[in-house]
Amino acid sequence: MVEARTIDGMRQLKEREGQDGIESNKYLYEALEQNKHEGVMLAVRARTFSLAIISVFLIYRIPNWSVLYYQALIVGFLLIGWAQVKMGRVERSRVELFLIFLDLLLMTIVLVVPNPWDPRPWSVAMQFKSGNFPYFYILLAGAALAYSWRTLLPVAAFTTALWLAAYFWAIYQPSDIADLSEKVKLALAGYPNVLEIVDPNYIPLEPRIQEVLIFCIVAGLLGLNSWRSRRLLVRQADVARERANLSRHFPPNIVDNLAESDQPLGAVRAQSVAVLFADIVGFTKMAEAETPERIVEVLRQFHSRMEACVFDNHGTLDKFLGDGLMATFGTPETTEADAENALRCAAAMHQEMKSWNELRVKGGAAPIRLSVGIHYGTAVLGDIGSERRLEYAVLGDVVNVASRLEALTRELNAKVVVSGDLIEAAGGAVIARELQYTENGSQSIRGRGETVKTWINPMVSVPA
Template identity: 45%
Template sequence: MVSSGLAEFVRGLRVRRAAEWRASSENPFLLEALRKEKLEGQRIAAWARTVALAATGVLIAFQNANWSMLYFHGLLLVFIALGWAQLRFATVGRSRIELLLILADLVLLAVTLTVPNPFVAERFPTAMVFRFETFPYFFIILALATLAYSWRTILSIGSVVVVIWLVSVLGVALFGTTDPELGARVAAAFGDVPVLRGIVDPNSVVWSIRAQEMVIFFLVAAILALRGQRSNALLIRQADLAAERASLSRYFPPSMVDELATASSDVGAVRSQDVAVLFADIVGFTKLAERETPETVVELLRRCHAVIEQAIFANGGTLDKYLGDGVMATFGTPRISPADCANALAAARDIVEGVASANTGLVAAGLPPLQISVGVHFGPAILGNIGSERRLEFATLGDTVNVASRLESATRALGCRIVASDALVSRVGEGTQGAVTGGFRRVPALSLRGREAPIDVWVA
């Protein structure tokens, strides 16, 4: 029962470890968060170690004011150097150098605690080093590790310390110096109390206490590792939310991103609803691309897209997709609003005016000016995620989308910049109608390619 439970626990750790590595490799926000957390924690740990060891050095000097204590001051300097070396080589992921530095830390501490100062003339049984109860110094390293290392490393430190301390105790028991005369006196004094004799004997490493130290240390390390694993899970969740917000911010206005990121409903669920659809396209882009350099073409697209994006988001629209030199946007996705039609028409105006304003800067920079055409329509559409599991995309589909695209194309024949369907203009609220529709004139019965029945439109 115990062995199966332990096996299940180890298997769970491996699964969580694999999940974390997969998440960090797929999510750049998580990788960056882990990197910042690791470096900041390592920096704090290095300074904390330096301050703590400096204070320890001062304490040693006051308690034992003799030259032999310089041995320990030298060791303290080595520990400080190891701390800064760990900061220098800190990285997210597996690092052999970092692991070797941690191992050097633990081995050096074990040697410091179990090997007597070679500059002290007075000799006593080596096992007496355990009477000074120095093992808790390992807990300082463990505490510092929680500031910088992953839960896996903390658990590994717990295991490695147990092994190192076991080897150290065995080394003292087998190869340490002893004082048989003192041992004989203790045996004579406490011969009838074996337990007390084992504790008092200066030649004894007192295995029961050493075992207790190792067990308690490993349990504390395991508990801290579990706490670290839970913190990692929270960090992964926060990084996922950041990735979701970044993904949403590419399509939705900033004011809507937080609402959608925390919404309980599935935004990508397939549904049908009325939306306003806007298409914007650069007039004559094909010829422009033929005569201009690739760098110029891309620069023009970036500037034009920035103007269009600003107009769409400023009017509460959703940037559906870029279509080469064009853009498709929707108003009323994913949340329906009474002002969707007015917002779509206002965005169309802002796009045309924004591109006209941007042309001043383009000409000043030696770039050709741009002309933009916009088509806007309102009607029912199908919304939802399309594509395969490898690449899903939120899309707006249906006849309304096709009509909006045809209206944008009709601007060439009509000699205008904006064509809006009567279905959209008629739904502009009374309070904003004059401000939004000013400058538009009605064109009845416009025939569109692919449609039998003509539609009434407004042009500007």
Template identity: 45%
Template sequence: METDTTRQTGKIEKAPALASHFNPLNLLPLLRYVRSTRLEDEARANENKHVRAALEEEKRIGMRIAVWARTIGLIVVAIFLPFVNPRLEVIYYELLLLAFVLLGFAQLRMARVGQSRAELGLIFADFILLTFVLLAPSPFVAEDWPGALQTRFDGFSYFYIMLATGTLAYSWRTIASFGMWVAMAWLSGIAILAFFGRTMPELGGQIRTILADSPRMFELLDPNSVGLPLRFQEVIVFVIASAILALKGWRSNQLLMHQASLASERANLSRYFPPSMVDELAQKTKPVGDVRSQEIAVLFADIVGFTHFAETHEPQEVVTVLRRFHVLLENAVFSNRGTLDKFLGDGVMATFGTPAPHADDAANALQCGRDMLAAMDKWNAERREMELPEIRLSIGIHFGPAILGDIGSERRLEFATLGDTVNVAARLENTTRSLSCRLVASNNLLERIGTDRDRLCNGLESHRALPVRGRETALDVWLLR
């Protein structure tokens, strides 16, 4: 039950007790958490180009949508404003709406990922200008009235337009700050209006006389009162709304970070697998790194005489040649559904049938070898025109069982291909020197080729019982000179 004192003063006796329980230091853990998450997100963005790119793209698209949504909203306000206030003074407010449109496009121009003082300054200028528009009477109004009456037009609701459009573009931390900034701007404007605004004591006295028996009603209708409790209520509700939207923005930001991490993982896969296989791997639920044994084709390719080339040429030229060489071989591997296992300095190791086997793995491996040689022939033709020495390529290909899976420590895992098939393919590549050929493919590989066998085997020469270092039995192979 309210006492007479409560009704007259409008104060609640328990307020001091409640206020005594509030300790600003309780906010420090929250502020530390906000700062730590900001630093963590910035570190992730700096370390991961995909996270950075995702944030920049999100900010760019969000700002564009927000500015146009804001502009359309202001146009709607500009259209209905003359119907609400059909007086000449409405031109003043129409010009101010144009200023808000220009501020919006200025924010679009200054938009940056991370902290931008210019952008934050423009946002705060928005709030200051809106506070001025809502609380300062139009200079074109001829009729005098108390300044406090400016608060009776429910103009505070326009801040929600800025909050709504802000959620489309700004970080959750900025949205959380909206509440504090609006509270500062609005309550400062209310304080200025209360202390320095125009008052009409005579009018207030007349209304007080009429409502002498209803003091609570006079508090609501007093033309000289800014209605401070209602103004605090507006600010508190706005702060709560901005906090809730900031929480939603935080969740969306975490989802964006997760999606960017997935994009980074896909980019890492694309370094080793062709794009079509990356999409296939992304849809699998079984881990790629599970240890298993399966039949695959293994290809080794190497530059013949690279040691001498490196000794007799400048380091920059050596690196330039290697980069072009790696690009040519990488394209051949990926265009034939191969996996680029690793670069071996002046060579590469590629597998076909990893991480998932296909019926045409053997055919793809042999076609890849032919494509590599064709690419090298074209490159050497260019080098001859520039009077540069040719780059000779040797290739060895074998088909058989291999062990696949992650190896290494917890700090650094690597998807590896191991076993006798890998060793034999490397030995076959090495025998190209003694056999004076460019490509050696095992008979095991050719036996696995189904369709298009005649075309793929065209020009190959049979070589029986080739001794392979490290193996007790000889191997039947095919040569391409």
């Protein structure tokens, strides 16, 4: 039975809980974890490169000892950045939020507090309203690159709180150029609007509110885009996982058709299918002479080669059966070539076994004999199981007969035993002659009252 979900489950992705359901998919979580680390590393490296350039420029711009104030702040930005690399992870992290807060606090200090080692007269008000707020957008861009959409909300909140707190702190700070304000007031008497702009010791509140308001809007838009991208990533990961599950059972072309279909895979129905069973003859005896590791390796190679033959002939891999497998032709949708595809798959399997056995003999290993049984008839298809675990099942007499025909290969010394119904559905005597099948009369099937007309592809040589 093919373990697969319905196509409706693929198209109608379930709503996620917690952090978009990341915990339920460890592979997605690991991908996001790696993406988060790479994003933080990229942001910190860009920051380091930028700060190095700024550091050199400041030495040129301020060729005196007061430049050490800004150099010290640059070191602080570097330390915070590399701490974020160490602490960054997919889940919410208080330490990470604290580091972001320190980042924004340090930026606020740089933009608001005048250089205490600068001998030139200056004021906090002049420093505050000198148009440096856009530097916060650099940190916002870095956060958008390195963090999830949830983290952009605290960035906006921290920036708003710090900038407004800095405003109220700045308006109460004494000024080294207080007398200049009096001179400006006298010169601009009668022009109050102009005075608010040019007074070196006055900080208007409205522009500050406008600055943080626009900053929050931009942060919100970036957060919305990040949320949308993350949601799309989760959906794509789910679809990829569903397609990967289907690809274990169906050939690529059928997987594509199923992914595009609006019809549920698991709708219970009856339809004509060809069922193929393949098995390694004498596997138990062979296993006794090999180590468990070697046996597993042989089975992996066997399954891989047989799976390719099934898919190359438009079949569906129903399941592996230890040293064998069951495949169907005509699922999930029937075609006129299903019976012929099953016959050609059996031929391809034996051709593949011939090539593999040649390699095994060269390597000193014994050749492996493959037996195949195929029947064509009506089967019941649909999902069975519980709500917690569903399996796509192919049920009916056609399955039992195909299994019994495979077992008959030992008695009839044949590579393949197929039913007359299959030969008739595949094109009759024409296809039988092409693929070297001979009629073998009716055979009794264990557990079945009626006999089955059989055709065989005889064994040319039986490996010792």
